[in-house]
Amino acid sequence: MKGITNCDLNVRLDRPSVNAPNPFYLPKGTEVTIVDAVLGEEVNRSGNPLWYRLETGGLVWSGGVDGGEPPPMEVNHWIEHFEIDKLWSTNPSIEVGIIDSGFDPGHPDIGVHKATSLLTSGSCDDFDGHGTHCAGILAGTGSKRISGVAKGHKLHVVRAYSSLSSGITSTRLAKAINTLASTNCRVISISVGVPDSPELQAAVAALPPNKILVCAIGNTSAATLLADGEFPARYPNCISVGSLNHGFQLSTFTKPFPQLDICVPGEQIISTNSQLASNSQLYMPRSGTSMATPFVAGLVALILEKYPHYQLSDVRTKLHSLTEIKKRQNLFAYRAIQKKPIII
C-alpha cells in the first residue's frame, strides 16, 4: 500500500533501532510503498512502536507516514509478540464458547467440540465467515496455519445468526447465551452487539458468576453506527473489549465507551475463513472489535486455566493489570494492552 511521509524520516535498516548510514532519509512528501509492518521502538515517546517496511528496503516509523494502512497480520504474529504460546498448557481444561455465525466444519484449523444451531435450518455451517474468523482467533488448532489464543481448549459453537447483513435480535442472542449457560463453558465470546432488552438482561444476569462473558463494544462504521447496539458489552457483568491498531492506539472504529475493560489489536487480523462464504479463501484479514474479542476471550481462558477459581471480578482485575491507560484525543481514557509479553 502507498503512503506519504509527513516529515523527514530516517530510514532504518533491518531493525527499527538501527539507522541507515547517513545521510539517508526520506524528505517530507515522499511517496512510499509499504510491504510489511513490525513493532519496534517508539519515536519521541509517541506510544507508537509500529514501523513500516518499505518496498525499496529499510524501515520507517509509521507515525511519519500518512495514508499507509498496516498490512494484515496473522493471529500468530500477536501470539508470538505477547509470548502467549508460553502460557499454553498441555492439557487445557477450560472450555470456551462462541456465539456467532457458525463455523466451517471443513477448515483445517478449526476443531469444534460441540456445535448448536439456533437457526431454522439447524445447520451450523458458516456462510458468512465471521464466525469462523472469530473461532480461529479464539481457538485455532494451528493444524495448518492459524493458532488461536486458547489453542487446544474445547470449543463450543452456537450459530445464532446467518450473516452480518441479516443480523441478530436480542431475543436470539439471549437464547444463545442461555444455551451456553448450560454447558461447561467458562468463557463465552460474543462478537455481536444488540440493543438492550429485558430478555438479554435476564440471560446475562442468569449466568453463574464463574462464567465470563467477553463482549465486543462494537464498531462505528457507517454500516453499523445507526443500527446495531452495544449490548451486552455495556452490561457491568461483561468484559467489554475494544480494538487497537498496529500502533497500539485505539482503532478509530471502536465505539466510544469509557468503561472498556481492555483493548487489544483488532485491525487487519488474518485468521480462518469459511470456505462456504462468498469469499471462499481459507484465510483472510478482518478488522473490528469482533476480532479483538475472541483474542481477549482466549486470554481469559488462559487466566482461568491458571486460576480456575477466578470469578468475573478477579478476571477483570487481571485483565486490567495487563493494560495501560491511554487517552483517545483527550476524549476518554481506555485500557490498552501493554506491548510487552503477557504474564498472568
Added chain:
Amino acid sequence: MRKFYLLIFILATTQLYAQHAYWDAQTLTKFLNDEGKFEPDGEDIKTFEKIRAEYGYVKGTNKYLDAFIAEGTGSSTQEDAKAKNQLSNLAAIDFSTFNYTAAIDGIAQFLIERASEEANVMFFHRFKKFIADQPDVKILFPASASIIESMEPYQYGYLIQALREAFRNDLGDLINQLDSTSFIKQAEIDHPNLRLALTALKLAHQIGKSDNPAKAITYFGKLDWVGKSSDVAVKNLAATFRVMTVLLESIATQQVDGWISPQDFKRNILDNKNASKIYLGLLYQRLDGIKFYSGNPVTEIDVRDQLDKLTEIIEPIVALVSEAAGEIAKLRKDIKGAAKEARAMLATEVVNRGLELITQLVASNESILAQWLPPDGLASAKTQVNKYVSLINSGAQIFDAFASRNYSSAVVHLLIFVDQEALQKLNAENKEKYKGLRENLLKYGAFIASVAQAKTGEEVKNALKAVALPVGSASIKRSVPFNISLNGYLGGFIGHENITGDDNKNGLNTAGFYAPVGLAFSVGPRKKGNGHSFTAFGQILDLGAVTAFRLQKGNAEDLPETELKNVFAPGFYLIWGIPGGPVSVGAGYQRGPALRKITLDTEPELKNGHRVGLFVAFDIPIFNLFSKAKPY
C-alpha cells in the same frame, strides 16, 4: 423487412434485467424467520447480499426494510453498500445490418459525366468551407468532417467509400452529438427547457432500438432531464420519469417481453402484508433523491415522504404494460409463423405498439403528478406532459426513418426538430450568429444522408469514373504556376458564325453546346493556395454535337458513323479559370466543326464554317502533360 432485421439485431443484443422490486420483494419474503426478520441461510445469503447491495440498503435508513432486519450484528468492519449506477450507456444506432456492396464501375463515358463530377468537386469545396466556418458541423459529423477537412475536394472520388462509412457512423450518433454543439449549449441558455425536448428525442430513439420498447424508458431514469431549466413544471415532469422508471424496473421480468400480470402483482405483493411492505422498502431505496416542487416560494416534496401513495399508482401501470406485453408477445409469435413478406410488417407493428405504450406511460405520468402536487402545480405539469407526448411522437418519426435507413427523411426530420426546438428559440443576436449554420445544415445534412442511404455504387457516386486524370484536376492549373494538359471543356457558347452558303451573318447568330478538346497552356497563382488561372487553349476537336446528342439520352449505337474530319475544329481561345471551382470562361476563334447537329430521324447536319465566340464551361483536363511545382 428492415425493421425485422433490426428486431432480430435487437433480440440478439438483449440485456437481461437482474433486479426488480416485484421479484426481489417475493424473494426477501421467503427469508423471513419466525421472528419476522430476514434470516437467509446457505446460498440464500448470497442472494440476500446481492439484493441488499443492489438497492444500496444500509440498516437504519429505510423504515420499511428496517422492520425486517435484526437490530444487532457482528462487529467487524464491512464495506458500505453502494447503489449501482443503473444508467446504461446509450449506444448509437447500429447500422451493421447494412450491406456495404458499393461498387464503382470506373468507366468514364463522356464529358457530360465529367462535368457532373466537376460540379461535385465544387460542392465539396463549399462543404469544406462550411466545415471550416462552422465548428458545430465537426461535432455533428466528426468522422465526415475529419475526412473532408483533410482531403482536397478533387480527391473525393477516392475517398467516397470512406466518406460513405463516415457519413453512416456520424448519422448513427447524430442525436447524441447534438448535446455537444455550441448552438445547443447556447440554445439551452436562451431556452432552458430545451433539455427536456432533447431527452424526448433520445427516448424515442431508444424505444425503437430496445428489445422491449416499454423497457426503453427505464434507460432514462437518471438522465439529466432538467439541464439549466428552472421551470418547476419541467422539474416535476423529470421527477415523474424517474418515479416511472423505478416502477417499471420493479415489475419487469427477465424475459424479453416480460412484465408481471396484474393478477400476480396483486396476489404476490398487494395481498401479502410483508411482501407489500418489503416491496415499498425496496422502492424507497430506489427513489432516493427524487423530489417534486410546488408552491410559491417553491418547496420540495420528497417522493419518499408519502411512499404509500405509490400503491395507488402502480396497479394501473402494471395493467398497462402487461397488456402491451401480451400483445407484443403475440405479434412476435405471429412473426415466427408468418410469410417472409409479412414479417417486416409485423415487426413494424411491434415497434409501433411499443411506441404507443410509451405514449400511454408518459400520459400516465399525470397520475403520478396528481398524487404529489397540489392543483395549481398540477396544471402546468400536465401541460408539460402533453407537450412531451408530442415531442415523443416527433422523435418516433425520426427514429422510424433511421430504422428503415431512410436517412434523408430522418435527417430532414431531425434537423427540422432541432431547428424548431433549438435554433429558432435562440435570441435575436444568437440567431444571427448561427444564421449560416441554419441555412446550410439542412443542405449538407441531406447530402450526407443521401450518400449514406445509397445502396449501390451508382447511387453513391453516379459520376465517379476512372479516367486519365482524377476528377477535380481542373484545380491543378489553378494551383500551380505553370501547367500543360490535353484538355477538354464542356459548356455552352455564344458567338458570331460564318457558315458557307448561309446568309445569316449578322451579330451573335449562333449558340449551343461547346465540347472542345485541345492543348491547354496555363499559368496559375504563384502563391500558396488555389486561385485564378489563365490558359492559352489550342483547340483541335469540338464534340459539341455528339455531346448534345448524348445529353438528350441518345444511345451510342444511334450515333452516326462519324469521321474525324467532321469534328475537327482547330481554334485558339484565351480562358480564365475562375477560382474555387472548375468553371472557366473563354473567348476565341475556331473553324468548324462540320458535324453540327445529330437527331435520330434525320441525317446529321454537316456544314463548314468558322466562328468567334465566348463560352462558359467546365474545365476538364484529360491528361496532364506538365506541371511546375509551386515555389514553397
